[in-house]
Amino acid sequence: MLDEGASKNPSTPGAGFADVVGQGKLKRALSIVAVDDALSGVLVRGEKGTGKSTLARALAGYLPRRRVVADCPFGCPPTDRDRQCPDCRRRACVPVERRPAPFVTLPLGATREALVGSLSVADALDGAASFEPGLLARANRGVLYVDEVNLLDDHLVDVVLDAAAAGRNTVERDGVSRTHPAEFTLVGTMNPEEGDLRPQLRDRFDLAVDVTGLRETADRVAVVDRALGRDGADTGTRADGDSDDAGGDPDPGARIAGARERLADVTLPDAFVRDLVELCRDAGVDGHRADIAAARAARTLAALDGRSRAIEGDVREAASWALPHRLRTDPFEDAADPEELIDDRLGDDRTEGAADGDGSHGDGSDSDESHGDERAPDEDTPEPDAEGGSGDSDA
The missing domain is CATH 1.10.8.80 (Magnesium chelatase subunit I, C-Terminal domain)
Known part of the structure; x- marks a missing residue:
């Protein structure tokens, strides 16, 4: 069985944003890449033991449910033919189901074949190649997560960069090729003390957040209390004003x-x-x-x-x-x-209600025309369930 990295530093079962004290900026940054699929990803930089990996993996529980072609290994969107694999495009009618967006971990020790997939040599010689999807295929329309991304081998970095730029992955062997969609949000965590990131890969992250350990005594006590499972632990009042969940909402999934x-x-x-x-x-x-x-x-x-x-x-x-x-x-x-x-x-010299009437101040609650970069109300738009969350993993 292909190791997707789930055994490497596994997160606490059922872990969520509220299980990590503080780090409100990181929770917020992870939330917005779950909201807008057009954001290519987020890079998380910080010292060891600050909750980077735990929060990144917690994002899996808040990803939206999507409409997909039920029997497609790439989770193609049923109505968007431009984003479908060749097999789905050839079919006039496809079965549809809803499933959570995938969250796939790329281990540092993964092989190139595990990342891009493999073609069966024997079948290829017979003219009917059998394709085994790799991690890029499984991450399509979801999240590809790399812990210690700055230590990822260059040959894997090249593959990730190519797929991120093209939105597709092509596997070739013995004159036979197979192409499939590979659209994913890239989430990477790293400790800068262990080495820098290649500039080409760093630029592929639309956002980057730096995290540090908590300084207030009450916060550090809260971290210990949670680790020991002590009931009624006081989370303290953090100097940076971070709340225990994204935006102070007890249900980040519904908010997303x-x-x-x-x-x-x-x-x-x-x-x-x-x-x-x-x-x-x-x-x-x-x-x-x-x-x-x-x-x-x-x-x-x-x-x-x-x-x-x-x-x-x-x-x-x-x-x-x-x-x-x-x-x-x-x-x-x-x-x-x-x-x-x-x-x-962006100083404080801007006056309330700019002269051009652009409404750049205030609470922004007034309605306005939609921005040109609209999301079509297709299979990527969530349908809230009875609980209102987007991370429901029910079939």
């Missing part, structure tokens, strides 16, 4: 499901778009991925908070995750301070 439904109706004022692109340009980042990632993240943060319009707080938070890991470093110069760059561009 609701945000997915309203995302297409969230608007990002033009003034904020200009601020973001000028911020990224002045910071000297390559290309336009930072601009696009920050804009998408700002809209998604608004949707997560139940607003139809992004506000300045969303833009600042999104920029703080989309920009820092892309800043250029010069060994002969001090590294730029991301917070200073953001403050310079």
Whole structure:
């Protein structure tokens, strides 16, 4: 049986965001990549023992349920032929079912064949190749998670980069090839003390979050209490204001499901778009991925908070995750301070209700026209169940 990495540092059964004290920023970043499939992923950097891997794996319980072709190993969407595998496209009618989005772990010791899949040599010689799907196939329309991603072998990094760029994976052997969809959200955790990440892979993460250990005594006591299973443990009051779950909601799954439904109706004022692109340009980042990632993240943060319009707080938070890991470093110069760059561009000089009437302040609750990057109400849009959560694993 193919090892998907479930045995490596397995998470606590039933673990959720609330099982980790603090780390509200990370919980929030993981939530928004579960809301917006257009965000390519999130990189989590931090010291050992800060809950990075536990929270990343907890995301599996909050992923949405999707409509899929029931007998397709790639979980193709039933109505979107452009995203289907060749076999599904050839069929006039397909069986449909709903299942949770996949969460697949890529172990550091995986082989290339385990990642991309394999073609049977004997069958290939007979002209009827038998394809065994790999991890990329299983992660289609879900999450591909890599713990200690900075230690991943270069030959596997190349495969992941190719699949992430193309949205498809091709396997070739003895003149026979097989192509299938491979669209996934990439989640990686790493300890910077153990080595850096290849720039090409680092740039593929739309967002990056840095986490540190808790400093307040009450918080550290709460961590010990939870580890020991002590009842009535006081979680303390954290200096950074982080709550024990994403946004203080006891049901992150329901919150994510609701945000997915309203995302297409969230608007990002033009003034904020200009601020973001000028911020990224002045910071000297390559290309336009930072601009696009920050804009998408700002809209998604608004949707997560139940607003139809992004506000300045969303833009600042999104920029703080989309920009820092892309800043250029010069060994002969001090590294730029991301917070200073953001403050310079998104300072407090903006007045309430900008002159152009873009509504860039306030609670953002007023309705507006949908942003051009709309999500079609297809099989990726959740249908809340009786409990309202998106992580229900029932068939």
